[in-house]
Amino acid sequence: MALKKYKPTTPGRRASSVVDTSYLTKKRPEKKLIFRVKKTGGRNSQGKITVRHRGGGEKRFYRMVDFLQNRYDDAASVIALEYDPNRSAHIALIEFPDKERRYILAPQGLQVGDTVTSAKEKTAIQTGNRMPIEFIPTGLFLHNIELKPGAGGKLVRSAGMQASLMAIDGDYAQIKMPSGEVRKFSKKVHASIGQIGNVDHGNVRIGKAGRVRRMGFRPSVRGKAMNPVDHPHGGGEGNQPIGLKHPKTPWGKPALGVRTRRRKASDALILQRRKTKKR
Numbered sequence: 001m002a003l004k005k006y007k008p009t010t011p012g013r014r015a016s017s018v019v020d021t022s023y024l025t026k027k028r029p030e031k032k033l034i035f036r037v038k039k040t041g042g043r044n045s046q047g048k049i050t051v052r053h054r055g056g057g058e059k060r061f062y063r064m065v066d067f068l069q070n071r072y073d074d075a076a077s078v079i080a081l082e083y084d085p086n087r088s089a090h091i092a093l094i095e096f097p098d099k100e101r102r103y104i105l106a107p108q109g110l111q112v113g114d115t116v117t118s119a120k121e122k123t124a125i126q127t128g129n130r131m132p133i134e135f136i137p138t139g140l141f142l143h144n145i146e147l148k149p150g151a152g153g154k155l156v157r158s159a160g161m162q163a164s165l166m167a168i169d170g171d172y173a174q175i176k177m178p179s180g181e182v183r184k185f186s187k188k189v190h191a192s193i194g195q196i197g198n199v200d201h202g203n204v205r206i207g208k209a210g211r212v213r214r215m216g217f218r219p220s221v222r223g224k225a226m227n228p229v230d231h232p233h234g235g236g237e238g239n240q241p242i243g244l245k246h247p248k249t250p251w252g253k254p255a256l257g258v259r260t261r262r263r264k265a266s267d268a269l270i271l272q273r274r275k276t277k278k279r
Helices: 011-015 199-203 208-214 264-270
Strands: 034-036 061-063 077-083 090-093 102-105 130-132 141-145 154-156 162-169 172-176 181-187 189-192 270-272
Touching: 077 102, 154 189, 181 264, 264 270
Parallel strands: none
Antiparallel strands: 034 061, 077 090, 090 102, 130 189, 141 162, 141 189, 162 172, 172 181, 181 270
16 A cells, blocks of 8 residues: 555646555445445534534445444455545444445555454454454454443544553553553453555645545634634734734634543553653
8 A cells, every 4th residue: 555646737736646546446335334424514503603613525335334233153254445535534334244244444454355243252363353352362452442331332433543552450450542541441341453545645745725624524714814703813903923822713612732631430441641751
């Protein structure tokens, strides 16, 4: 997998790059596993904008990805690797012996013809297999990690992401997240082995504004360029500083570098915060 650049026939194409998807299976998505997503343009039922900078974009089918993988001890074969417009990761179409098909997140190195297994207890230690963390050797990379046993994978699901299993102590496992945070999880939660594929996704250069619009995003404007009624940074003659001790959001809350996490019961499970300064 690598980035692909085209001949610079236009200024936009000169600056842009795409992920080489030649290894993906050339097929339409599985009909029984998709449905149409209706766009909202960031508006609620009253027609008011509640999420800014949304609108337009290409039509999409949503692929129903199986994050729970609760069909245990039944090996499934990978019959296709596909693109998913709704997420940065690529997905794999797997088929069980009785011909049931499901989508799962495609880890790095998974190929058509491989088999993957989800188990209630221990199974083979190989890329794509899923089992409780207590049966996974320390030091391996994990993805699609549950927060609570049986709730389905919630964490480490984006392209190129990986978490590292550091230790298992008592009823808890210590996992280093992609952000650098070290957190305790119940050793009963399930996780999949390996790193999420499409690792070059973060290196893609969009190249031009029109490509962003086709992704469903509308333009954003600096607060400094607005009027005082529209943003705390607005106002002034010409180019002026924001005139504040600390930058603020459009709604007057502190922005950029201010901690916003509220106290939660799960704070006790965080052993080391992300971005903690090492002494």
